[in-house]
Amino acid sequence: MKRIIIIGAGASGLFCAIKCKELMNNVDVIVLEANKQPLKKLLATGNGRCNLSNKSLSFDQYNGEVTKPIKEIISQFDDQKEFLEEGLLTKWMGNLLYPASEQAKSVAEVLLDRAHRLGIAVLTEQTVISLKENNQGYKIICEQASYDADFVILAMGSQAGLLSTENDRQKIIGNLLPMVPFRPSLTQMYTSPVLKSLKGVRVKAIVKLTDQDALLSCEKGELLFTDYGVSGICVMQLSRFYKPGCHLEIDMMPSLEEEELEAILIKSPLTRPLMGLVNTKIEQYLFKNKEPVRTLKNLKLSITGLRDYKTSQVMQGGVVVRALDDNLESKRHPGLFVIGELLNVTGNCGGYNLHFAFASAKHVANAIEGIINA
Ligand SMILES: Cc1cc2nc3c(=O)[nH]c(=O)nc-3n(C[C@H](O)[C@H](O)[C@H](O)COP(=O)(O)OP(=O)(O)OC[C@H]3O[C@@H](n4cnc5c(N)ncnc54)[C@H](O)[C@@H]3O)c2cc1C
Known part of the structure; x- marks a missing residue:
């Protein structure tokens, strides 16, 4: 036999x-x-x-x-x-x-x-x-x-x-x-800078993975800020295309164009107009930023690596x-x-x-x- x-x-x-x-x-x-x-x-x-x-x-x-x-x-x-x-x-x-x-x-x-x-x-x-x-x-x-x-x-x-x-x-x-x-693949990413003040914030975003301006891949979905970098389903999917030296470009408000946002902010009756539009931690982060709308629409983070096999799916x-x-x-x-x-x-x-x-x-x-x- x-x-x-x-x-x-x-x-x-x-x-x-x-x-x-x-x-x-x-x-x-x-x-x-x-x-x-x-x-x-x-x-x-x-x-x-x-x-x-x-x-x-x-x-x-x-x-x-x-x-x-x-x-x-x-x-x-x-x-x-x-x-x-x-x-x-x-x-x-x-x-x-x-x-x-x-x-x-x-x-x-x-x-x-x-x-x-x-x-x-x-x-x-x-x-x-x-x-x-x-x-x-x-x-x-x-x-x-x-x-x-x-x-x-x-x-x-x-x-x-x-x-x-x-x-x-x-x-x-x-x-x-x-x-x-x-x-590792289908895993989280280490970023520079690490936006620790946004730890725990989830945003529905359009996220691009780029390598010297070449688009490696793009995903629409939830992104989670963590104390080491970023996580969330779209980050995990993008990790399939990771290359050393690549970047993330995150549109945290895909429903509105930059000009539309500017128009809303100009008309806003609030002291800090973004208060009424985004998560409070994001608002506090953007308040200190010189170009808050541009950053909201295109937050750039360098990817310094992928997390290891312990947290990856495959x-x-x-x-x-x-x-x-x-x-x-x-x-x-x-x-x-x-x-x-x-x-x-x-x-x-x-x-x-x-x-x-x-x-x-x-x-x-x-x-x-x-x-x-x-
Ligand atoms: C948290 C998590 C969630 C996931 N969710 C999904 C999902 O929902 N859908 C999906 O499609 N995929 C999912 N995946 C991926 C999917 O589970 C794997 O791709 C799939 O299980 C691979 O199956 P496999 O049999 O090839 O390998 P494995 O499942 O890795 O099995 C290999 C087996 O071989 C044994 N083995 C290894 N070396 C030796 C050795 N030397 N001697 C004896 N035995 C050995 C291991 O102990 C293990 O039991 C997920 C993965 C993780 C980690």
């Missing part, structure tokens, strides 16, 4: 194990997980509600190597149908797909129940430290034991959010596959996609596959990352079934 070992019991690893067992009853499937419990990160997704996917799966929502096969994997996976087959009802909330229960916990319970019923061994507290290819296939060495496998699926995700093991993925993979170094970088074939199998090491966030494909906020984790997992299960039953 062929043995498939999946390293990592996150969303991609566990879903892949389920799909492998559903497609092939003549295989032994083992999932090795370093944490004490599987699916730790999944439980924290979508603020505990688990945003599974997005109605608009456009490829520009992904960074990294979005090659033709990756595009096909992304567009061919039908989340609603797939989850229903596993017993999980889902629902759309706007463009975002959630479990009908609106609980990440129910997604985790469904996946674990399916894995259990299919006889998949999910072994926790098994930290893989290295992987070696030999004549028989692969030897997987854990801190606690070692395992032999005919097929190995790397589903180790990233250390983002501190919910996954922090170990160095490249060290485990060794020279079997090249990796683009990880860097990591950009990962295993080089071009080192894999269309099945996501290593071109040089047959039987070695990579899925999920460990690949150099990273999605935006809005369900894109889980969609890719599940879609790539199913794709690899199909590929292995094709090889075994050829």
Whole structure:
């Protein structure tokens, strides 16, 4: 009997194990997980509600190597149908797909129940430290034991959010596959200056990320001032395009043009006219400013860096996609596959990352079934 070992019991690893067992009853499937419990990160997704996917799966929502096969994997996976087959009802909330229960916990319970019923061994507290290819296939060495496998699926995700093991993925993979170094994404930004007096203020803004006047990206949404810089959904989305030396240009009053604002202020009966228009902390900050309206419409902040992996949702970088074939199998090491966030494909906020984790997992299960039953 062929043995498939999946390293990592996150969303991609566990879903892949389920799909492998559903497609092939003549295989032994083992999932090795370093944490004490599987699916730790999944439980924290979508603020505990688990945003599974997005109605608009456009490829520009992904960074990294979005090659033709990756595009096909992304567009061919039908989340609603797939989850229903596993017993999980889902629902759309706007463009975002959630479990009908609106609980990440129910997604985790469904996946674990399916894995259990299919006889998949999910072994926790098994930290893989290295992987070696030999004549028989692969030897997987854990801190606690070692395992032999005919097929190995790397589903180790990233250390983002501190919910996954922090170990160095490249060290485990060794020279079997090249990796683009990880860097935080979907995360907060350090700024200069830090506007500490605005700490805690949220504004609905249009925020541009620029690099020497070139527009890198623009988002409309909530921005939060913090004691280190800025946060908020639009800042996290812009962090995908971060480059050293870039800037933010923040329009804190997008509903009014500069001239309209000037006209309102001139007619204002107030001693401090901005008092009636903006948050009091912003008003106090602008009162000391020589060009209050210009600053309100175009506050410029230098970005001095991104916050680290502990507070980021994902990591950009990962295993080089071009080192894999269309099945996501290593071109040089047959039987070695990579899925999920460990690949150099990273999605935006809005369900894109889980969609890719599940879609790539199913794709690899199909590929292995094709090889075994050829
Ligand atoms: C707070 C937060 C909220 C998020 N919300 C959303 C959301 O709503 N929607 C969305 O699409 N995405 C969301 N994401 C991103 C999404 O959760 C991840 O992209 C996705 O879970 C990746 O799945 P994965 O299986 O590839 O990797 P992971 O979930 O990282 O799982 C990898 C697993 O491998 C294990 N592992 C690693 N190394 C080893 C080793 N050496 N030995 C054994 N086991 C190992 C880890 O412990 C982990 O359990 C969020 C992320 C965070 C941090």
